[in-house]
Amino acid sequence: MTAITALTGIIALIVCIRRGPQAALLGVYVPVLFLLPFSYHWEYTLHLNFAETTIIPIAAIYFLQTRSWRLGLCDFAVVALAAVSIYSEYVNFGYSLAQSLAIRQICNVVLPYALAKSMLQGGEFDGKLAKMMVVLLTIIAITSVYEFRMTFDIYKSLPAWFFPDQADTFATRRYGFTRIAGPFPHPILAGMIFIVGYLFARWLEWTGLWGGAKGFLGLSKIRLCEFALLAGSAMTLSRGPWIGGAIAALGMWVFRSRNVRTLMLKAILIVLLIGPLWWGFSSYVAVSRSEAASATQETAAYRHELIEKYVDIVKLRPLLGWGFSDKPGGQAFPIIDGMASIDNYYLLLALQFGEIAFGLMVFILLWTPLRLIVFGLRRGFGNATGLLAVTLAGVYIAFAVSIGTAWLGGQDLPIFFLIAGWSEGILLGRPAAAAAVERTTRPARSVNRVPRFERVMV
Numbered sequence: 001m002t003a004i005t006a007l008t009g010i011i012a013l014i015v016c017i018r019r020g021p022q023a024a025l026l027g028v029y030v031p032v033l034f035l036l037p038f039s040y041h042w043e044y045t046l047h048l049n050f051a052e053t054t055i056i057p058i059a060a061i062y063f064l065q066t067r068s069w070r071l072g073l074c075d076f077a078v079v080a081l082a083a084v085s086i087y088s089e090y091v092n093f094g095y096s097l098a099q100s101l102a103i104r105q106i107c108n109v110v111l112p113y114a115l116a117k118s119m120l121q122g123g124e125f126d127g128k129l130a131k132m133m134v135v136l137l138t139i140i141a142i143t144s145v146y147e148f149r150m151t152f153d154i155y156k157s158l159p160a161w162f163f164p165d166q167a168d169t170f171a172t173r174r175y176g177f178t179r180i181a182g183p184f185p186h187p188i189l190a191g192m193i194f195i196v197g198y199l200f201a202r203w204l205e206w207t208g209l210w211g212g213a214k215g216f217l218g219l220s221k222i223r224l225c226e227f228a229l230l231a232g233s234a235m236t237l238s239r240g241p242w243i244g245g246a247i248a249a250l251g252m253w254v255f256r257s258r259n260v261r262t263l264m265l266k267a268i269l270i271v272l273l274i275g276p277l278w279w280g281f282s283s284y285v286a287v288s289r290s291e292a293a294s295a296t297q298e299t300a301a302y303r304h305e306l307i308e309k310y311v312d313i314v315k316l317r318p319l320l321g322w323g324f325s326d327k328p329g330g331q332a333f334p335i336i337d338g339m340a341s342i343d344n345y346y347l348l349l350a351l352q353f354g355e356i357a358f359g360l361m362v363f364i365l366l367w368t369p370l371r372l373i374v375f376g377l378r379r380g381f382g383n384a385t386g387l388l389a390v391t392l393a394g395v396y397i398a399f400a401v402s403i404g405t406a407w408l409g410g411q412d413l414p415i416f417f418l419i420a421g422w423s424e425g426i427l428l429g430r431p432a433a434a435a436a437v438e439r440t441t442r443p444a445r446s447v448n449r450v451p452r453f454e455r456v457m458v
Contacts, residue, residue: 002042004162008032009053013061021062022119026132029054034136034193037156037183038410040163047100051414052107059111066118070428074368075117078420081360082109084320088353092323092332101324108414116421121429122385126422127209130200137197138225140190141232144180147171148235155183180235185410191241192402192412194233196395196419199248201226203391207384239296240405241398248398255373255390258381303343303405309336314350321354345403368423369396375427385426392423 008028015024033051041049048056082105090098120126140155147153151171160167172179172187179187201222204210210222219227233241254270257263313333314321325332331340333351342348350358372393379386399408399416408416 002040002163002166003044005040005042005048005050005053008036008050009048009057012054013057016058016061021058021065021115022125024058025115025119026125026128029058030129030132031136033411033414034133034140035155035183037159037168038185039168040159040166046103048103048107051411052103055107055111055115055414059115062115062118069118072424072428074364074420074424077360077364077367078113078417079110081357081364082106084357084360085324085353088320088357089323091320093325097324097326100326109417112414112418113421113424116418117425117428118421119425120422121425122388123429126388126426127204127207129422130204131210134197134201134204134222134225134229137194137232138228140182141194141228141235144182144232144235147180147182148178151178153181156181174237177235177237179237180232183411186406187236188238188240188402188406189410189412191233191236191238192244192399192406193415194229194236195241195245195248195398195402196415198226198229198233198245199252199391199394199398201229202252203387206387209384238406241402243405244398244401247401248394251397252390252394255376255393256381256387263377302339306339306342306344307347309339310342310347310351314347314355317354319354319356321350321352321357324352343406345407348407364420365396365400368420368427369393371427372396372423389423389426392419392426395419396423 012024012028015028019027029051032054036050038049038051041047042053086098086102086105089101120129143154153171156168168185171181181187181190184190184193205222205226233245250270254263254266257266310333313336322333324330330352331342342351346358346361349361369392372389376383376386376389376393379389396419399412
């Protein structure tokens, strides 16, 4: 029965042949990536899951048809990150596990990045992809209300009939409610993607790419989606993504300034707030778990304690780490004081694949958003492509903060590298493509607002 995972790959192949790889990416791969569980896979060679089966024919056909490629520094960082992790696995566990990890890294890191960079370059397809992501996440948020109250996760429980030995219906609770996860492996990962969807929804609203009359409850379609995405994020009860989203929104508020003077005033205000906030945060987490005043503080203290205790383990194998074990949990490194859950992706990356992999990931998280911010500022306030660049930078910020409290796994991994490729496509893309979408959009401030003279006359 697990062969059902091949069905999405066959559909993607048919759509590729009939309508092209772009249509297959948008109409097959993205819905499969967002709606189907990531852990269910076929039991044959390679053990591919739904999303991995889907992306392979799309990439094969697309790159057979495409000959041009603009190299960028981020390309080398992404490929090097995948290569270092594979080589680390080979050194630590041999060829078999390294081959398995290579398939995972190619399907979830390299191919999403490469396809997004080639297809998404500031044209109309960018708006279609953003809209598709927002719609899918809105559907997940609305349907997950049942999980929030009743614990039953339809996205994992229904497909489990085809995967009886792989069923993953584990649920976590907080404040008396079930933390929704939907098709994602964990509520924190779901929370991260709801924040990403909300940021793209804001971009669609700013640019007017998703207009339309007001409908249900007097809300426009995009405003209804925004409320649904915020509700979805709230139902995950995941504080890390909330903090990441708040910091991302703050950064976008600064970099969407109308002029340099406003930007500088906002930046000075942020700088003045950083000191007291950082001092308060440091004081909050710098306690032992036994001295924590609440469960929330205990969780924060645990993450702080992780770094203090596991840095010495990283130093034992600094270059290539300990690898990724095929045992449950994947920990190949020594476990200290029973702290098996490494709730910090930066630390986990250094433990598993070494400081080189850690450095490459940090480089990707810093280098690209800085370029996106400069790109957006140069295009001025209200420019559609510039706003998209600032939005993508905000997504990077949200990811960078959130993965400090969790890991980058499940669907979040290919989604992140899809966005990384999208960012490179914007930065290195064709100016004509960007001009095409800008001609179809309205200035950011005009969205959903009626001019004063119309208010009088209507």
